[in-house]
Each structure stands twice: as structure tokens, then as C-alpha cells.
Amino acid sequence: MRPIRVLCIALAALSAITAAGPALAQQWPAQQILVVSPFGAGTTDDIVARTVLDPVGQQLGQQFVLDNRPGGGGTVGVAAVVKAKPDGYTFLLSSSAMSPAVILHKSLPYDTLGDLEPVAMFGGEPSMLVGAPGKGVTSVADLVAAAKANPGGLKFASVGIGSASHIAGERFRLAAGLNVQHVAYAGPGQALADLTAGRVDFYFIPVTPALPLITEGRVVPLAVSTPHRLQSLSGLQTLAEAGYPVATYLTWCGISAPLNTPRDIVDNLNGAIGKALEIPAVRGKILRIGFEPDPMSPEQFGKFFADDVAAMIKLAKDANIEPTQ
Numbered sequence: 001m002r003p004i005r006v007l008c009i010a011l012a013a014l015s016a017i018t019a020a021g022p023a024l025a026q027q028w029p030a031q032q033i034l035v036v037s038p039f040g041a042g043t044t045d046d047i048v049a050r051t052v053l054d055p056v057g058q059q060l061g062q063q064f065v066l067d068n069r070p071g072g073g074g075t076v077g078v079a080a081v082v083k084a085k086p087d088g089y090t091f092l093l094s095s096s097a098m099s100p101a102v103i104l105h106k107s108l109p110y111d112t113l114g115d116l117e118p119v120a121m122f123g124g125e126p127s128m129l130v131g132a133p134g135k136g137v138t139s140v141a142d143l144v145a146a147a148k149a150n151p152g153g154l155k156f157a158s159v160g161i162g163s164a165s166h167i168a169g170e171r172f173r174l175a176a177g178l179n180v181q182h183v184a185y186a187g188p189g190q191a192l193a194d195l196t197a198g199r200v201d202f203y204f205i206p207v208t209p210a211l212p213l214i215t216e217g218r219v220v221p222l223a224v225s226t227p228h229r230l231q232s233l234s235g236l237q238t239l240a241e242a243g244y245p246v247a248t249y250l251t252w253c254g255i256s257a258p259l260n261t262p263r264d265i266v267d268n269l270n271g272a273i274g275k276a277l278e279i280p281a282v283r284g285k286i287l288r289i290g291f292e293p294d295p296m297s298p299e300q301f302g303k304f305f306a307d308d309v310a311a312m313i314k315l316a317k318d319a320n321i322e323p324t325q
Helices: 003-027 044-060 072-082 098-104 140-149 164-176 188-196 207-215 263-276 280-288 298-319
Strands: 033-037 064-068 090-095 116-131 155-158 181-184 202-206 220-224 250-258
Touching: 033 044, 033 072, 044 064, 044 090, 044 116, 044 250, 044 263, 044 280, 072 090, 072 098, 072 116, 072 250, 090 116, 098 298, 116 140, 116 164, 116 207, 116 263, 116 298, 140 220, 155 164, 155 188, 164 181, 164 202, 164 298, 188 202, 188 207, 202 207, 207 220, 250 263, 250 298, 263 298
Parallel strands: 033 064, 033 090, 155 181, 155 202
Antiparallel strands: 090 250, 116 202, 116 220, 116 250
């Protein structure tokens, strides 16, 4: 066979393969879609994902199936998606827990930023800085003044190193220049028991479970961790308004895909999620559990995630957080 003919055949084959990619993407989805959650069922991320993906599935004509694969602090589920075929039928329920994993593990079985395609952001869950009752602390300024008047004497609670409550507490401590002690608990029940009894002085807790505690007078609301005031708590200042904008912190979740998932599929799913987040019933349900919708383009979500990981690495250095696994 002549070399020119061989070359022509090869180029024709390559052209057919290249053309097949967009064609396959345009046919997507042709079957149900798996979304791997790296944590157990019943979390806020799970509830948000199911609430949003049900109408997304209706738009696209295929069901989204949430598959909980807990283990390894979330790394088992992430690793499974990283290894999956990038054909648009396996996605990851990404979350803010992926960022501290970078600093809590000596090594990970994947590249957190390099092995995944950002698809869409659902939004974030703000935390509330609450104080112990009966100590005369009714504002962030009061808390800072009390901590500086008694270096090393005040304590803040968390539900473990690398947890959202720990990260929020450390960010606030560093931003305010406080010398306070960190006390890690096995769960929120124990942390709240010691806070309400005055054995610890402050704690970052998701807004929704904080509301009944405030109503009952068991904790004192000091600030929210969002960049802007919440509609449901318009009278409560933000940490930024209190003078500590770098202490702003949200837990978040969204959808990522295995690397090299076709861009047409990524854009299609991103658009469908954006439409779902505009549905009043969807927005209302996730707002009621304290979650703030915040749709983003794939590029915006990728930058947001990269910035979150970078901030976590800096926090580990500034707060001397060592790997635990």
C-alpha cells in the first residue's frame, strides 16, 4: 500500500473518531447517571443534591442516582470518581470537605484539583458564631476583648480537627489575633453541652440548628460567617462587618466530573443545574435547611475550589495543623 494512501486512511479514521466525541455528547444522557457522595446518607449535602438533581433529571430525561460511598474521610468516594470513565455517567458530589483533606492526609490517591472537572456549584451553608450564655459577651467585639484580656484563657469548641467548626474557629482566631484554646469533641452534642454550660466560650455551628438554641437562650448569637447578611437573620452582623472579612467561611457542595469529560456534557449539566436552582420550590426547600443557592459557571466553580484549597493550605501553615492520616 502506498504511503500517501496509508496516510489518507489514517487521517480519515482520526477524523471519524474526533467527530464521534461531540456526537456522543449530543446524545447524552442515554441512561441513568450516577452521582457518588463521599459521605454517608442524610447529610446536608445529600439533601441539597437530591433536591436539585431530581428536577435536573426531569429536564434531561434521565434519573440521577446518589450513591453514598463513605470512608477515608471522603477520599474513597472521590478516588472512585477519579478512576471512572469520563463519559458523563459518573459524577462526584464535591464538597468543602475535599479542601481540608489536602492538609489532613500526608498523601491522597488523587490530585484534588488536577483529576476532576468542575461542573456546577450548588451553594453554601453558612455558620454562626455563638457564645456561651451568662458571660456578658453579646457581640464579636465583646468576645475579642474578653480573649485579649485573658490570653490563653478562653476556649473554642469544634467537632474535630479539619471539621468546618474547627476551620471556622481557626480562621476567626487568626484574623482577630487571639490566643485561645481549641477543644475538639466527638460530636456536636457534646460541644453544645459544654458551650451552654460555659465550659467553652464560643463555637461555630450551622445556622439552622443554632436557631432554636438562640430562641431558648442557650447560646448567644454573635455573627454569621457569610460575606453578606442573611435574609432570615437580617439583624445579625457578619464577621466582615465586625472587622474580620478574612474569617468568612462557608461549607459548600457542587458537582464535579472525571477529568476529560466532554465539555458539551459539562455545559449541559451546568445549565440544567442553574435552571433547577431557580425553581421556587427547590430554592425554598434548600433555604429552609440553611443552605444558600449560589450557581456558578464551570470556570467560576473551578476558581472557587482552587481558592478554597489554597486558603486551606495557608491556614494549615499559619495554625500549625499537621496531617492526621
